[in-house]
Amino acid sequence: MQMYYEVALPGAKPRYVELQSSVAPGESHRFAVLETRRAGWWRIWVDGRAASEPIHLPGSHGTWYPQAMGESWNGGVGACNAYAFRFANVAVATANGGGWRPLRSGGEWQDPGSHVRSLASGAQSFLATSERA
Secondary structure, eight states: OOEEEEEOOTTSOOEEEEEESOOOTTOOOOEEEEEOSSTTEEEEEETTEEOSOOEEOTTOTTTOOOOOOOOOOOTTSSSOOOOEEEEOSOEEEEETTEEEEEOOOOOOOOOTTEEEEESSSSSSOEEEEETTO
16 A cells, blocks of 8 residues: 555646555554645645745635545456555644644535445545445
């Protein structure tokens, strides 16, 4: 398993940036994507430390919504990998640069064979798994 982010800008190929080449099962990290105090500029944070330079996303201020995702890539072989990702204490920034509040509600998007299950009341903790996990 790897920890990474992707940046997709209009007219350009998505850019894949690996943050950690190997993440062991059960390993826990605090991951954040936060708009800086400068509108339209974003930064990735892992375990309380900046993991990227500021990234300019034109037109994103006030229009981007948070997403927490667990995904599996099969390398084009036709069978999905097994996975299980736990998201705990999911929070949303209330202003550029921070000011966090617990996620109160959210939608779910699932591919066939994927499942999302709440682990506590509210939307702050959930488990995303494949059928094979």
